[in-house]
Amino acid sequence: GQQLNQSPQSMFIQEGEDVSMNCTSSSIFNTWLWYKQDPGEGPVLLIALYKAGELTSNGRLTAQFGITRKDSFLNISASIPSDVGIYFCAGHAGNNRKLIWGLGTSLAVNP
């Protein structure tokens, strides 16, 4: 099935650094969602984006819905150890019943 291109696949950073990850699609999306998954847990929604160009923050997290509607990015500022986990992007294309998922970005933070 269709998948999003999510990059980078993994990141290893120092505590306090900023992080950026992004997702791209070959088709236009109506919704972009960013999730975080901790080990042994289900994904938890971080940010939802519904309009092209929309920029939304959630604490130290900021995400944007690309103006072309084919991409989105997530930034984490001043990373801390609890930011460790796998971050997934997901979106709705023409058929709004199913989400299309990226393969995830694994983030490790060195204290």
Next chain:
Amino acid sequence: NAGVTQTPKFRVLKTGQSMTLLCAQDMNHEYMYWYRQDPGMGLRLIHYSVGEGTTAKGEVPDGYNVSRLKKQNFLLGLESAAPSQTSVYFCASRSSGEQFFGPGTRLTVL
């Protein structure tokens, strides 16, 4: 609200055995989903439901069946388990655009 709950949390089956995974949500959501997650594969949709009494196939439906007899419950069945079905299974329900996930069921098929 408990959100989305899944039972059981863990299960070990022998090849050929059957079992049912239960998902329950108390948010009155119409849409519910079953995914499996394998290393390096992300989340793959097995089946989904757009309302009570309806089901539809997702990306990887073979070997699984589902039922949505009540709005709050979505059951995933394995009639004859195979080692390839060893995975972590997640249920989700959906409001306007966002899906909310349960804690997962870790299934091992020997």
